[in-house]
């Protein structure tokens with residue numbers, strides 16, 4: 001066999017699982033359809049700016065999932081701690097009340113709202129999150145009479161698990177995030193050098209014992225007696241002992257020509273609804289703000305950062321890079337009129353927050369994104385509902401990425417899935433080797 005493992009997709013998940021398996025001594029081939037690696041966390045150089053694919057930060061920094069992958073590779077991922085997060089509300093910035101202590105000190109909440117917000121946070125963190133998976137945050141807060149508490153819940157669910165609409169936020173998924181957030185010493189970190197340092201670090205590790213091929217779209221997987229026997233691109237056919245798909249699960253059935261897979265898997269994968277929204281990156285020819293923490297708006301819930309205030313290497317000297325993300329329901333993003341209206345709303349909001357921003361802008365990159373995180377963490381799409389790492393009828397095929405049932409949301413799910421899948425593939429290959437002895 002040419003390779004021990006073929007990994008399909010070179011985003012965070014594919015690069016991580018490829019690097020972890022290469023580190024264990026397996027011969028890995030990673031096939032990526034684009035010219036560049038990184039997938040939804042990719043980056044590009046633009047006139048001295050390093051422009052990432054929208055706002056990217058890592059929950060829990062050195063205690064988070066990306067750092068855990070790097071530790072397993074014997075490497076350290078360095079983080080820069082941003083400033084304190086701030087909330088834009090009623091035309092001014094306030095400290096974001098993102099823990100019980102800050103809630104009680106917050107000038108934006110009346111005393112009754114402080115009490116009820118603390119009570120709901122407590123209700124969320126007590127007990128096992130799994131018990132609340134199928135309950136929405138709207139149900140959990142159904143007795144709440146305080147508009148400020150509900151607003152805070154929308155903001156926290158929005159930034160924590162990208163589910164600002166409480167009807168579509170699983171109380172259990174939010175509780176799992178909160179529990180981790182309350183324990184974590186650092187809530188969020190920005191990787192020094194940006195997502196590039198993650199992508200290039202993983203590529204370097206993978207290439208120690210493996211190979212990366214970009215511009216190589218996998219079109220078809222061929223099956224023989226319950227194993228994936230061939231991986232086909234336009235240019236070639238590859239063979240390996242195990243195959244890891246690290247592309248969104250929604251697209252996996254197509255790799256098999258829409259057949260040969262259990263109906264239950266196909267249905268779950270195809271119907272999985274991602275988070276969506278509008279992203280706006282702005283290159284600024286002069287400084288318009290000194291803010292260096294996560295900035296959040298409450299109406300509508302949106303979030304952003306002056307990335308270059310956190311890591312100055314991301315913009316040319318004297319200039320600034322702003323990245324903003326406005327989560328929206330997928331049908332709104334797909335509706336041209338609605339998306340345009342919301343883009344205008346975001347631009348107006350940014351203009352009010354940072355006077356002079358549009359005069360200072362030397363370029364803008366608006367994006368309408370129909371997939372931000374691979375799944376919206378709502379009831380019916382929780383860890384117990386999402387696609388598993390294996391498919392019962394296929395022996396040597398594994399699923400990785402931010403659409404699987406790994407812990408967390410977004411990048412965390414991608415990294416956590418890679419840790420899990422690298423272990424499963426290792427066990428499978430060792431088992432197969434023993435059988436062959």
Ligand SMILES: Cc1cc2nc3c(=O)[nH]c(=O)nc-3n(C[C@H](O)[C@H](O)[C@H](O)COP(=O)(O)OP(=O)(O)OC[C@H]3O[C@@H](n4cnc5c(N)ncnc54)[C@H](O)[C@@H]3O)c2cc1C
Nearest residue numbers: 009011012013033039040054056057217218401402410411
């Ligand atoms: C604007 C934006 C902001 C975000 N902000 C954050 C954040 O702050 N924190 C966070 O944790 N997460 C964030 N996320 C989510 C995070 O980027 C994703 O969860 C993560 O990058 C997903 O990684 P992945 O490897 O699972 O999937 P992907 O990145 O989608 O990787 C899949 C790869 O497979 C390739 N591919 C697809 N089909 C084929 C094929 N047939 N053959 C070969 N290759 C193929 C694709 O080109 C892609 O490179 C954000 C996402 C976006 C879009």
